Amino acid sequence: MKISYYNGEFLEDDQVAVDYNDRAVYFGDGVYEVVRIYDNEIFTFEEHLERLVNSAKEIRIKIDKDEIRHIMIQMKEKNKLPNAALYIQVSRGIEGRTHLFPKEGVKPVVLSFINKIERPVDAMREGVKVVTRDDYRWLKCHIKSLNLLSNTLLKQEAKDSGATEAILHRDGRVTEGTSTNVFAIKDGVLHTHEANNLILNGITRQYVIKLAQALDIPVKEEAFTVDFLKEADEVFITSTTQEITPVISVDEVNIGDGIAGEVTKKLQDAFEKGI
The missing domain is CATH 3.30.470.10 (Aminotransferase class 4, branched-chain amino acid transferase, N-terminal domain)
Structure with a gap:
């Protein structure tokens, strides 16, 4: 019991x-x-x-x-x-x-x-599909509040669309997922939204940034557009339970070759060694 x-x-x-x-x-x-x-x-x-x-x-x-x-x-x-x-x-x-x-x-x-709970091995290997949605949540997203109605509605929209996660944006600029942080890799640089009131500063997010820095992967903490996300070489989402999960398509647009990318795999390997 x-x-x-x-x-x-x-x-x-x-x-x-x-x-x-x-x-x-x-x-x-x-x-x-x-x-x-x-x-x-x-x-x-x-x-x-x-x-x-x-x-x-x-x-x-x-x-x-x-x-x-x-x-x-x-x-x-x-x-x-x-x-x-x-x-x-x-x-x-x-x-x-x-x-x-x-x-x-x-x-x-x-x-x-x-x-x-088991580790999300299949999702980490095969990647997941996501959709984008307007971020209509409140303006204190850095607080890990019990108020998750908006997140729940948006997550269900994603599932109803055949996706795993909804990536949110304000005025076309990506913030985070409903229960994840979002990273995009372009030309070898790791991009993610800065830690402010518009996102939850995920603990896995922080850990991944440290891993990237240890691997000499440049990190840029700055908001980027939905178009930038769709044109990225690689995309992945992070959370306590999702770890580092590759994104293979955004709104049915393939990311890279539609499989987990090399930088993502390198970070996954480093994460594996750290747990």
Whole structure:
């Protein structure tokens, strides 16, 4: 039986009962992280913790990083899943529905669960198709908020179109995917949107940039157009669960030869060595 965590208790998964007055339910009022466990080790653990704390601070929730670290370690040890995705969220707390913040003394509520997950081997080898869509989300995308309705609608549009992901753009300039960051390679240079309020600064994104720099691959963090994306030599998307996944077509336009490119493969190999 899996063990989950809610509001101060480790419980068997089917015993968890989320309070309907939890502001995560009413308003999506909280933040979250998903971390990857490889061979019993939490990958890029401290980077995820730091981003969770920063996201919470942005929406005026105070959390104890050491407490969160302890919960996540306990979740890993109690469930004994060597390869898994561990989810943790922090809401503003439990109180009757009102748009104002809860009264003083209401404490944040932590929820955590874990699922066994396999690496996306086929997608990383064969690549995926994507479509482009207007980015109509809010202007604080750097916060890893529980509010994911727009992302969900856009992801479903992609699936309905026969694609794996929707690559978003504002006024024709690519931002990110619904659940991924986007990279384009042109003439040996790795391009990706700068880390600002229009994208989530993905932990895998940051890791890939470091890998590229170690491999002497030039990196340019600057917005590029949808046309540039479609004309790139290679394109790939990154996330905690997708790792480095090649994109073989954008809006049914083949990228390069329609297969994973050499720079992408080089980065995949370096990632493999790092996990």
